[in-house]
Amino acid sequence: MQRMVFQRILIGFVTLWVVSVLVFLMTNALPGDVAQIVLGQSATPESLAAYRAERGLDQPLLFQYFSWLGNMLTGDLGVSKAGGATISSLISGRLGNTMFLAALVALISVPLSVALGLLAAMYPGTWIDRTLTFGTLALISVPDFFIATFSVLFLAVYLGWLPAIANVAPENTFWEMARGIAMPLIVLVIVVAAQMIRMTRAGILNVMNSPYIEMAILKGVRRKRIILRHAFFNTIGPIVNVIALNLAYLVSGVVIVETIFSYPGLAKLMIDGVQTRDLPLVQACAMIFCGTYVILIILADVAAILANPRLRNPK
């Protein structure tokens, strides 16, 4: 098992490197560079040249890449080519915000969706199942920006219960914080849970085909116990995998929610980085996202191993 985890970690590093090359190539293929974006409409050829010289953008691409790689390996994330702030200062606060939100969403949505998924699987074809199936389907079938905007208009503007933008500032009290984060939390829980409920249900029903489930039925085991004890433990692997993918999405893919709620998170930062062609920033975010993905997948694998006695206790 250690060997397997070690192998995964090694593969993870390879993936990280591939991502860095991929992102580097792609950002360099974008029209315009950071100087043009920052100086915008008021750019002149001279000011562009001056800006590029000041930020080291006039060096050859390969050199830029390798100096970035070198710095990265020594833990130096570099300086934003757009604003001049250090990348670590740009990222640190947002990383915290992103992880905070992702963790909260996960804390609520994972138990909720596993429970609801189990419920749906327990009573297939009944009204509970149909309501859940249809409800989750409806939720994943609507663009998330629609759900987010609708919630703002309803909860913040119409009812006035919650702030329209996510206020997370260090000086906030707990109550302000809770109110401030409630809206993105609700929307993300809805978006993420819908997926996970469906996958949990599907996973359980898939296992329900096994002879050992039929055996459990023939032993006169109750429905609840069949699902919770016999089916669920054999579904943990795939469910954890889905959870990991969803958590990775929460860390890296929630641009729309971050934008609409003006929540200072990493996903929006990376999009901003792309839009300003701020290569070191994009690279740093890409590394974080890829790293998160790799770690989550490894954790999911480990969880699957731990949940599977066959892998946990080899013969």
Next chain:
Amino acid sequence: MTGIKNNLPTVANLSGTDRETIETGLRRGANRREVMSWLIAAGASIAAAGSIVSTAQEALAATPKKGGRVKFASDLHGPSDTLDPGLNTSTIDYTRGRSFYNSLCQINDDLSTRPELAEEFSANSDNSEWTFKLRKDVKFHDGSPLTADDVIFSMSRHYGEKSTSTAKTLVADVKEWKKVDSHTVKAIMQGPNADLPVILGTPQFKIIKDGTTDFQTANGTGPFTLKEFSPGVRSIGVRNAHYWREGANVEEIEITAITDKVARTSALLSGDIDLMQALDPKAIRKVESTDGVGVWSVASGAYFGICAMTNTAPGNNPDFVKALQYIQRRKKIVKSVLKGQGTVGNDNPINIAYGADYCAGMVVKEHDLDKAKFHLKKSGITAAELNVAEVAPGLTDTCLLAQREAQKIGLDLQIKKVPNDGYWGAVWMKTPLNVVSWNMRPSANVMMNLAFAPDATWNDTLWKNERFGKLLVEVRGVTDASKRAEMYCEMQKMISEGTDEFPGSGMIIPAHRNYVDGKSDKVEGISRMPLGSLGGYEWPEFCWRTDA
């Protein structure tokens, strides 16, 4: 330079009885909606009614209160946020700059200037040499006093090969900045230019401490000191207790941005922010009819339009440009795209907001499909591709409208929507047909110099008219008002229509837009300076809370 006319009705031009009704109503504590309903009942449009009430409230609540906190949301921010005035390009940067720094001169609502850090300033007889005397009681946030060296340093950042200043062209005609004594500096010009003080009032020319290289913090002289600066997140300023003049009314300001316009408007409506930049014209009605918030609309010379590059097809064909000009439904654009928050444009960058320099006698082109068809036929062009980025609100809609009209005259106008980021570097001035948006500049001369002078860096259409260039320089030294007006009129006609010999600029400018922003009724003291959002970014020092 005379005062501008606001195109909205104001309390001042209401009949006496109406005004009285409104004012007494407001004094008695009637809420906005009630007053508006009276006005609408009296026949005013909702927008007009809203504006009247705002103005009335503004006039009514005239005594600033101290204290409180104001939260402002701009429309864009990100990792490129900067505290370096020389690199400022966005509203949020300008607003921050105005909060933490000062300029030598300050621009009034009517585009005249008044002294700021320069206690007084004067020019020699032909405006070719300007002297600025600095105040002696000004201290930077770090406690050091302001001296001429700081000014020389701040100005020097706009010159030379290594300068990354976004405004260097504006002061390119200053030959030398000279320190006269510890509190006097002199600008020696290449030629006469009466506009130097207004230029120095624009955001990039903020005065910073001599030798500053690190812009992660802001060591300025401004009304607020920097408490927090997180690019792309927020900035917080705390009232500068040691300010050299009376100082800010509010204790703290938070400057942030909400990029999604619906979310931004929602935040205003729900009271989570006090001021917002760039209110969608379509949301005006909603904001006007909501208690506690209002629209802040300032007419200006800002414009957007289509650029047909004159150095290449199809823009090098004047008939094609004329066809595009005649298919514009200018009034409809003002009415339905801008929801009335703008003025009809005449393919002329200068409008009434620039005052006397505007050529009022020009006939505005009407929507005329026959003429358009005629010119298109003459041009022989049947298809073209227009690159559009929504660099100004309503621009895409305007182009879509043009697309429909073009179809009617047999022109297949393909619209290629491109993202805003990278637009200025990759599309603007590079593709044959593209779009542009300009903020209003402090004077007609500055505006035309920036975008129409034959050697201008940002000549949108690469239009080269030598006579235009000559007139543009000459007019700066002309003091006779009628001669001046005549010359400006000729120049504007060249841009808009051209002559048989020298074609027009290739610009299609269907409308000038107001700066339309939103504000909470609890925040007062916003100016109407038309050079930028929320009264030309002047509000941080002067706004105050009614509930403070």
Next chain:
Amino acid sequence: MSDLFEIDNLQIQARKEDGTPIPIVKGVSFNVKAGEVVALIGESGSGKSTISMATMAYCRPGLEFPGGEVRLHGKDVLSMDPQDQRKLRGNNVAYLAQSAAATFNPAITIGEQVTEAAVLHGTMTQEEADKRAVELYHALELPDPDRLGRRYPHQVSGGQLQRLMAAMALVSGPDLLVLDEPTTALDVTTQIEVLKAFKKVIRDEGSAAIYVTHDLAVVAQVADHIVVLYSGEIQEQGPTEKIITNPTHPYTKRLMAAVKPTPVAGMGELVDDAFDRDEANVEVRNMTAGYGGIVNGKPVITVLRDINVKIKNSHVVGVIGESGCGKSTLARVIAGLLPAAKGEIYLDGTKLEADLKNRSKEELQKVQFVYQMADTALNPRQLIGDILGRPIEFYQGIKGSQRREEVANLLRMVELPVEFESRYPSELSGGQKQRVNMARALAAKPEIMLCDEVTSALDSIVSSNVIKLLQKLRDQTGVSFVFISHDLSTVGSFADEIVVLYAGRVVEQGPVDEVLAPPYHPYTRLLISSVPELRVGWLEDTMQKREMAVGIARGVEITERGCPFYNRCPIAIDDVCDVEIPPTIEPHKDHFITCHRSMEDIEAAEAAPQQILHGFEKAAPDNEKVA
């Protein structure tokens, strides 16, 4: 109402797309008395499993009970409400499924699964259930009974799991036990051990049982009463003794005829020498092979060690041994599917590359592999015509109508209708698929066919038909065969020579009539004695034999040193057999036995099996490797 359990005119049906019913069980009636074992016998599709599940008022999804009654203690279970049905299951009626490996939940400990039913039905507390489980483990002669409950299913062997399932069924003391093909998937030696255990506990517990199988010989050992089923209908029923000695129904007779004979010399048919049978067709020399890559010239997991086999032209070499002994690996190595780590393979005197990727098309054509499971060996998305046509086209370049003609010939050769050409594999029965599977190998016009357990998954009648077909093919085509099986009687009836493999090594090898006649290698002897005979009391008789006692109590151990059979051998010599690699003795020409004992010792052991001294009494059964 003296009978414990009555099935009265039971009907079970499926439904077609349009809702019309398809009868699966067509009015079946039989009774089970208390303490009686009733066998349901029949082949795939006879409805025997479906009927057995109906005893618990259960039918698989898609099936339904349109009529009939299933009475337990006189009460119809089919009409009970679902809650009462649930209480019945695992409590009054308990079920043992065919494949314990699939039926045990891999994520739950054995102990919990065994005791679950009893605890859930409230018949006993967890502690009582655990205690009873341990008792049952003892009774079932399972190793390490006190700690077994804490293990997971993958940690015990297949035979043990099968016995554990019996414990699971018996723990709550059911009135009726339903055993669905509980030994079909097992090796012969394991089968005996499981049968013995089942028989003992059923007798001790006094429960009635329904025993479902297709194997009459097995039934003869355990059942009191036999019900013969075909296509959802009862053909004949009666006491075991009567049915097996005096079957009246033709179908029962057919079943009887298909029972495998005890392997003895001379059981095979003689082959006429129409083909040149002297040249070695394929020769394997000093071959070692295994899995997991090669480290230091040895595979990480060695499966076969120093194998020497010669297959002469038009000869059939039978390879026999228990699962895991490496017999399939041998065929895979010859086919090049698994490159050997050491040693050489010669085809018609030319050395073959170890990896099939490096072999020429002609070489590939000459050696054809026939897989055990026709289900996985035939691409379910290809028509039979394409499956058979492809090798014809690929090797011989024959296309179009000529290819069709060749396919038709092949189908005729394997005794299938020519129309099957346009069918998909799923539209065929198991035996038919296996014929197609062999026809595909024949299509290549090979010199040698490697048949890997081609009859193991088939019912007895079908299996004997396939063997007959193989014999015919051998006679007609002159192809050589390597015939791999765990079933000695099948091999004996078909092969010219036999190779007996044990734990990756050849223990005995030679002409069929010599291998199947004394002197035997002790392992061969164990195999021969383990094949069930169609007579009542065979199981008890066999268990009297000492070598059976020691042979079946222990599992296969793959060793580096000594004789691999040491731990199960009744005539093993301590400190010799477990240390030194045994020498090869040659009692007759071309007949080799690998053993430390001399010919005389072996022959003496044959004569008086109970008097040979050995150390097995000292080795307690719980020393057994649990894997």
Next chain:
Amino acid sequence: MTDMTQNEIQDDAQEKTIYDELPDAPPKKTLKLSWTGKLGVIVVAFWALMALIGPWVAPFDQAEILDMDSYLPPGAEIDGGGTHWLGSDNNERDTLSRILWGARMTVGISFVATLLAYLLGVTAGIAAAVKKGWTDMILSRINDAILSLPTIMLGLLIVVALGSSIPILIGTAAVIYASSVFRIARAYGQEIMVMDYVESAQARGETIWWIIFREVLPNAAMPLATDFGLRLVFVVLFISSLSFLGLGIQPPNADWGSMVRESLEAMQFAEGMGAWAPIWPALAIASFTIAINLIVDDISAKSGGDLAKKMIS
């Protein structure tokens, strides 16, 4: 063969028995949909039809600016004659017409993009499963890299770099979703690769292409087809996410995602039913995606659901 009765006599020359082997599997059940599945088929068929004929059925052109006021409520009369059955949008265009026109863009583009994603993902995935070794390693790492980056960011990178046109949108969605398809195809491929019939083809000496296209692919087709439906839904939503960044389908072409995005503001300020402007296209998206899922659910959940229903509480 199975229609012989037990009374027939055993005299066949080919030694046929009177008791024939019974077929292994019960008669194959063709796919039978429940009412929800049928509803799904009807809705999907409706949108597929609209994708073909929408422009001719729609009362107006998708780009026609009809009124002087935006976000008119459903049922509003148009000055020039006619009715906005579903109201109008921000540019005073008829919402119903745009939804009908948009079917072509949304359904069409998503379909083509998903198809391409499958072509790419399945070929690469199965190739990785078949070739193993370095091919698998390289393909898998590139795939991991794409998977580990947020889809919207990748979309942004590609679309901004190459410009937003319909072929590029299709290509982008195809590349991004090919990575998920790759994973599935590779998994199925590996599962099928260990089947004896594949080994048998290898032993025969078949080429890799034969093995991919004739042995492996046909057997992975059914599960992949189920996944195709789900992937299609993701592509619809992905393209509408891109429209959030202004990179979706270009005007004046209507696509549902962009329609929702552009008219979201109506919920904030439009009056009466005019505020429903984003809801109509959202309903179109939802109806299409839900319908596909209903079909997929019906097909895939059949097996496990049946046994699960046998459970007694």
